[in-house]
Amino acid sequence: MDKEKIIVTSALPYANGPIHLGHLSGAYLPADIYVRYKRLIGSNIIFICGSDEHGVPITITADKEGITPKEVIDRFHNINKQAFEQFGMSFDIYSRTSLPIHHETSKEFFLNFYNQGILNEKKSLQFYDEKAKMFLPDRYVEGTCPNCGNEQARSDECENCGALYDPADLKNPKSKITGQTPVLKETSHYFFPLGKYQSRLEEYVAQMSKKYGWKDNVLQYCRGWFKDGLQDRAITRDLDWGVQVPLDDAQGKVLYVWFEAVLGYISATKELSRIKGDENLWKKYWQDTNTKYVAFIGKDNIVFHTIIFPSMLMAWNDANTDKYVLPQNVPANEFLNFEGKKFSKSRNWGIDVIDFLKLFPADPLRYCLAANLPENRDTDFYWKEFQSRNNGELADILGNFVNRTFTFVHKHFDGKVPEKGELKPIDQEILNLLSGYPKKVSDLFEKYKIKDGVAEIMNLARAGNKYFNDSEPWKSVKSDKEQCATTINLSLQIIYTLAEMFYPVIPFSAEKLFKMLNAAPTDWFKSGEANLKAGHVLNKAEILFTKIEDSVIEKQMSQLGSTSETPQETEKFEEITIDDFLKVQLRTAEIVSAEKVAKSDKLLKLKVNLGFEQRQIIAGIGKSFQPEDLVGKKVIMVANLKPAKLMGLESQGMILAVEGSDGKLSLLQVDGSIKPGTRAR
């Protein structure tokens, strides 16, 4: 078989937080299984990943914690790198986009596009916050719409009336960061003309998907983007954290993260070349039309890998003789939820990889996630399912089959592979099954049906148990030793096949299995044959999987959602003076009427009695309360909040509520004897 040359990438995780189980299910575990399988069939493959370390959210985290962005990325790069290692991710390199090689690569792409003249430079007046010393992105500015008077208009458009205008016309602009009045300064940005590539992209997607069978969910996303029409996208920003725009007149500008992050795959491969001492290694993969490039991602990343990255590579290829390969397949997964709800750090819902691996070994997690990958739709991780997969499948089906065979061989055959004798139909049947297995599983993995493949492998362990049962070696050992030897010989061959088939899924346990067998993996497609010679000496058996007790699982479940236990230790509060506090007028108010705001999911229009006057409040609490239940309640409100318009309705204050771990709101209330309008202090 020809050695396929393959690049596999997993989405670069953002170095602004630890990765959780959902991330693993989306872009990492399926990729690792695929890569390990491909290595076993002899493909020439490299597996690339790294941290994505630029962008605004990282600077915000840094500001909040009073540290530098560098400290933020160092922390999460190391945490995530370690988590991946413990989980058994077999990346050839786990790089990072803060490395000089990445900055150089990104600049090279930018300059190439710039010199080709395909980038559009657009000048515009943007608000500049002199106190924060930064240009303000549109969503950080608000003011009064020159058209309708809406006070929450953005700098260049009003969402209330839909008007578009020049930022200079916005009245009373305010910076949302400092509250200062920003000034207008001229700035210019470069735009990548995505629209120009639309027809080529559509053709590319159509061809690749037809030829290589792209997943349905991926095509649906692409269709949506194509239908809306691709727009020019700005590829620069006024910011100081990121890759500097390599032009003399572009001081204080960096490349927008979406532009450079995908290039991280290439720069990481360059880094790998450097480490391996083969300068041109990366070119042999990225710039060879025979290379098959597969990008594993979660669904949130589809547009970047099927549209943006390919269009950038097209633009490069148009002007260079060294041409990059485009993704041949983008097997994006949906999302993994946790116990029925999506992962949420703030609600303490879910578990980080690094924490999980402190409690349990990697393999049970790998198996459990692999058996329920969100390949077709969102799926859930349940603690109970994890326990039952570990105990009922890994320990009872696979572990026990191995264990019963090994104890038998040590007890009756001196720890050596016994010679097989004449084959009965039952033996021939299992041999046939065995020899067809590598192809059966391979066919599924090649189509990225990892979940089905994994289920199929476990079925082989089931078949092993059945074969052992039906053959009854514990009887034949007394009546027909030759027949017994055949049974045990074949059972050991099954274990060998299992070790190989399971290696991509549960590598740590598979290695133990090979050690017990005193053997090494072979070519994948030969692993269904008789690989153990009679007389081959086996090692002692060890327990592969220990069972997980109910109490251990229950403890984990009981800790879920209990945010009160860890009252956000990491959050630091800015101190304020008593005078600052007294600026806020908290007063009791009685709700006199409540009704839903038309065409709104969660807004309620409330009339409240403040004692000295009535107010109208538009509150976003409609998902937690029925309007009729609110009437008569005495709540706490901010009485001197500047009025604002929501859905065209004026809101003259804000009532206070807290959000529970389930997302339901609870109102701050006082008892009935307190008069409306009483100030809280």
Add this chain to the structure above:
RNA sequence: GGCGGGGUAGCUCAGUAGGUUAGAGCAAUGGAAUCAUAAUCCAUGUGUCGGGGGUUCGAAUCCCUCCCCCGCUACCA
């Protein structure tokens, strides 16, 4: 509200070029076996395939409509 994804057995999930009695694993019930981590093996499902309508000889699968859930987004003052 807009866009996208879903609603199949008690639970977690498969299943669309429309076609014989709709599947798997788990759980449940009964049985067999005792080599083995009390582990295994066999048998057992009256599931309105979210509701209603339509196309068709035939629909979980195609069309229309309604209901519910999830995500993103617009409104969380």
